[in-house]
Amino acid sequence: MKKDERCLTNKYKKKLKKRYFIIPVLCSSFLLGGEGTSAAEKPLVSVEKSDKIVTLQINEPGDLYEIYQDGKLEYSGKSNKYQDNLNSDIQNYKVGVFKQNKLKKVSTVKVTNNKKTSISVQKSLAKVSEVETTNSNKDRKAEIMEGNINSANLEVVATNNSVTLNWDKIPDEDGIYEIYKDDVQIGSTRNLEFTDNNVKPNSRYQYDIVATTQVSDEQKEKYLNLVKERKIKLTAKDKKELFSIEGHLSNIIDIPNIQESSLEQPQVFIKGEKDSSSAKTSMKAAYMPKANAYSFVYMTFIPYFSLEDPFPLNGTYLKGDDRAYQPYSDRYRTKVDVSTGFKGPTYINPVVDIGTSHRCADAACKKVIETKTASKSGVKVYKDLVSTKKMVWRVKHDVGIPFGKIYPNINYYYEATLLNSPSFVVKGAHDKAPNHEFYLFAETSTKAFPIEKYKVNSKNDFMLLMPGSPQHFFNRSF
Template sequence: KILNSKYLVLPLALAGALYGNNIVMAAEDPVEINYSKDSLTLEFNQEADHYEVYKNGGLIYSGKDEKFVDKDIDSGQNYKVGIFKKNKLDDIIEVKTNKEEKDNQSTRVLNQEDDIDLLEQQINEGYLETLSTTNFVKLKWSNIIDDDGFYEIYRDEKKIGETNGLTFIDKNVKEGQRYRYEVLAQVEVDETKKNQIDLELKENKLDLTEEQKRELYQSRGVMTKIVDIPIKNSDELKGTTNFFGEKVTKDSNNDVSTLALPKSEEYAFIYRTFIPQKSVMDPYSAYWLAGDNRSGFDPYSNKFRTESNVNVGFWMPYMTHFPETGQSHKCYTSACVAPYAWTKQASTDGIKLTKDLVTTTKMQWRVNHDVGIPFSSMYPNINYYYNATLTKSSLSITGSHDKAPAHEFYMFPASGSTSYVTIERWWVDSSWDFGMLMPGAPQDYFNFSM
């Protein structure tokens, strides 16, 4: 998981020495990306005899012109650019961007009363684009508010650097590998909200350490991108990679090969909340609350507090929702074994799907989650939301969730394959995290694309 606590900011000289093996300073991008409202322009800065541009596995440009304009743009653009010298493939550059005119899908009114509201809006409306070659990956993102002005950069959940700019270049990559990049920003609530949180803690008799309070005051924003490093050969240039990392190629008739996505192009998006511990102390009574007794994240687990399962399919397009809740138990002791003091089950009415678009080429939907512990209205609800846009070649999801309990969000091929893509995960370590559900407690905001 991404660490919940902020690293101490290193002096620039030390940071350069510590992370220097991962960063290169490029004088000029091999491909420059420029946007207008209705088109996207690629400008090639590497000398070549000619260039080839492929989109979703199909050739859309071949020529000597150092500029290509694509007027057929949608929610997410994925290109592969072939650089040819002396009639041989010299390099492949892959471009992925989710920068676009955003649809007004937000499920919350953002009034920007403070930095937390601004962070939410910037994560929802922002973008993270990548330019990858066989030798390096460049990340570029929209401006995000951050308390110390330094963004932390993670690759596959390990910190690889930090920067006060809006770009980062990682040269420690290998051909054919898939990486998950994350750009992290963090913001604290203002003094007024800190005082409100402190009052809630006092009223609920929750005694936290200063370090725990700092975590409670802080909100996180994460921009995430899945990046596939190209392999320098013509098959790689002409093919594409599906959501689950499998290579897809097309034959001479432009038909997708048997390695492609399932013909029905069906997917399941499963979001779960769960309590990792076997039990947690109930702050509102003398009992204990049963947890889900899980040692870690598990995309196939049937142990959860709540689950939202959205199934979509492009062939004869459909979108269905399967919400579910687990039984809740109050226990006499921390061992939490039957007979229980009290057993109830929360309603699924608080897990709602809104369908915005269901077609053979594009899906858009929203899920809102507002579900409480079913024993009494005094317990705070678990809240999250997300907005999703899916095409046959791109996925972008923005959302927000409480910082308790644990959250996990995955995409599966509905064919029953063992493959999956992790969209978002959040872990809690102790029972004090119950305080993260208090009214006014900051949330975690995420923007995922691939």
Template structure:
């Protein structure tokens, strides 16, 4: 009996010890964040005697309290927090805070991109991606990512950094410890689900009809409904100058006060948003089954923010003031059909109409811009050819951009933002076909890719 009492006593002690460790592990995270009804409370768990909080580049609190509360800007904010001990800066932490009060997107776009004909899996993926976020807490030695639950057929989230896979997890969080202070990284969480049974059967019948040579794995990849959440992270430095700096991703794509030579318009809030579709190969097989021995000339290039080779381009220029404006310029390149893969024997040349590219302005204010672009441009050699479909939606404040979209899984897509006279552009989104076989998508496959990127 004594042995039983002793064993019970040790079990109780073990449970208490385990519970205490779990509680401590939670409390030792760098930041506790609570968001509700457009209001945030931040609590710093890293010990110091003085704390400095910066919100969107501006100081909002300095003192001994490790906790602050604040309203969240229209769509979100970026915080930098300095932790001091005896007047020495011990640690800098950065994090993003998203507003939980959802801004409505423009559903006029649904009629332009055949949303009504989409299957339930596509609508589910699009809705989940559009309404989700990657939450970031970064210090000099690691980045902690967390996100909302997303649909995925095997429940395994794939984590990418700068287009390279760095891990997998079944959790809703991931910590990257292989980072360097002062560097910039682009993170994304990738998921996929199967199409509806009806859609899958339809595509499998089409594969059989055209005598497809795709492997089962290639067919599965083409048919899958995909989604990705992305964000750009600037790794902090434990330096006073970094803490007080207003540098951000969006700040780099403006010119900060320079004047235009035309009209003397201030460029400190101007930016250009360029979305292009392109074929990365020199040519691809004509997607019309009857024309198996003919080819469509491609653009023959990789991703490039400055290339003038593309199928289509929409370029939206924005300004908060001087005047407040959202304008779109659109271009369509000539399409070429060839007798041979090298395109030495040209059969036909035509340029599709640009009328399928449309801009919808949801909000145009001096502190908030919101617009939607839709795109449905066909191959101009007959009505039986498919259209290249995509749409995207941007909600923009001076400190943050929330950008979401969806598109066909061929051809390649690239999206950049830059200042009018900037020497480089910031990548918002890129999508690449895996092989020439993916251009089966251009003919009949209906599965789409949904994506979202947030810039702070």
């Protein structure tokens, strides 16, 4: 069904009066006139932002343009420029271009609005570990990477056959960003823009912009002295991993079809499956009684059956969890499950569980020397905002291996913003050992939506738990 080709129908004028400023001479102060011109290098939609306004410039000539936000029609008319208040952490649009009463182009546009971490958040996350209490243990270059990743924005414009990425500058040792799609490198660039022309309609992809720097020479010397003291042999690959500071800026995007139904369809976290009792049983979520309820599950685990005790190297072994990535596993070092609900009543409910640790005399763990469980007190969950439209919380994880003070703690933190649209922004950092996995579950599905996965490459990687070792920084949006 075609919308009226006038600047705005009365229906939408009435709706926009509530949301936008109106200048009588124009259709709206947020609708700028003029036909767009297409260029080979330009995406279907260009995004420009100021502090309070986002502008979508449609670069494809058309007779009529339609713009939807979260499944609701916000504009139908002839202007190829559209402005909106920039008032949310992430704003999702669908743009349709019509020619001769036919839909010719569809674009999905994701606009992120990351801001620098607030002072209160910085203070609460400053003390990462009991072992790492002084600022001298934290490399200055790691602090710079952390700040840049937390505040950087990644804009995504997708059509049925291409995805264009634009991002803020992030520190990188050689000035070359690596581009990953679903964990596979697809290119690299010195620019702040990249286009992927190898996509399929109705598919979902995760894009990562990866920047890498190295710790200072002073920090390198500290690591190497500790390695020498403990008589550990490191390969060149091990050293590279030990010295690298890596930041991931990522966005998850659904590729549209050229159909009006694609324009009108709001995004969902998990497609396909409907509510069922089996879904609720298999998820093992903390508390999810209604639809529009989500659970965020973060687990740390050791993928090996056992590994030689790295702290200290005394011939004993630590028993591992012996598994690959598995969102429903009951084998883990730690599990933090934060469940949320937007309806009657709203809530953020965290549940923390710690796996039992075993120290063994042999690699097969036939002779267990001692068994202990670390305290839950090292996990803190801060509920910053609980409302019907937006949830904000932080998790700070500082849990030790429970066999003495010589063992380092496993550290991570994340800050999550969840919108009922639905969308999310999750930013944080974690140690580069052991394995980390982070999933979102929806009440209406048995499937898991992966947010973050990180794995060690060898048993030597557990040296990356040394005090002061650089963490892995991430900022993910959907």
